[in-house]
Amino acid sequence: MLRLSRSISEGDIAFAVNLSEELLNRSRSSEERDIEAEARIRLDRALIGAVDESAVGAELRWATERMSSIHPGSPGHALALLNLAGWHASSGESMMALAIHSEITSVAGHPNDLIALSRLEVGRLHLGLGDNESALRHLWSSASRFESEDMHGEEAIALLEWLDIALDILSFEARTMDEAIRDAAPRDPKKKTAAMAHPDDAEAVAKRIAETILEDLSGSQRPDIGLLVDAAFCLKSETLADLLATRSKDIEDTNVVKWIQELDLNDSEPDQS
Secondary structure (H helix, E strand, O other): OOOHHHHHHOOOOOHHHHHHHHHHHHHHOOOOOOOOHHHHHHHHHOOOOOOOHHHHHHHHHHHHHHHHHHHHOOOOHHHHHHHHHHHHHOEEEHHHHHHHHOOOOOOOOOOOHHHHHHHHHHHHHHOOOOOOOHHHHHHHHHHHHHHHHHOOOHHHHHHHHHHHOOOOOEEOOOOHHHHHHHHHOOOOOOOOOOOOOOOHHHHHHHHHHHHHHHOOOOOOOHHHHHHHHHHHHHHOHHHHHHHHHHHHOOOHHHHHHHHHHOOOOOOOOOOOO
């Protein structure tokens, strides 16, 4: 099983397909019968293309149901749910994907890091459905959970996606995200409210992201740093602007360097995009 996982992570799919078939037969044999191993192997085989495309959904559902029956709340169960939800999302079935993600919870006993991954995907699904308010809430929750697990790279990804939405809907009339999450409740779909983000939250997020992404300034394409330039302008943040200016000599993305050099917090329109 470890060899199978390693071969998949290293991209040696042909070897993984052959090995998974051998392991699947062993997991079903009378000598080595292992229901959990069979579920994990069938899950992997569905993901690496070892089964017909038409059978992928059925295999993912089987693995998920089997893990739910033998080890509910386990990491394996959460992974199965994540992959099944991902398959529905890739098939254009966003609402079905959201329903499956709703089963991944701390109440069910699932690990915090996998709940964080789930909330990240839920945020993206809501964004795709045009529900920015829910997207902001779930991305914020995802980042908070990643932070608690010291998964700072993943935290930065969730916060970058949150900030990308928030900069277009800044308002001092908005509730803070902590208030929005505290007061979250089922909403009447007939009573739609405009999504807003509080500038104080946005500035705190931008500064938090900067701690992570400015540690490595390499790369000719750095839209993440570019988003910090946008944040400095939209928030009129001298702190962010000064930080970016200080680090600009080491940034390899020439477009971002140009935006930093042209950044004028007193201008009414941003030059960078």
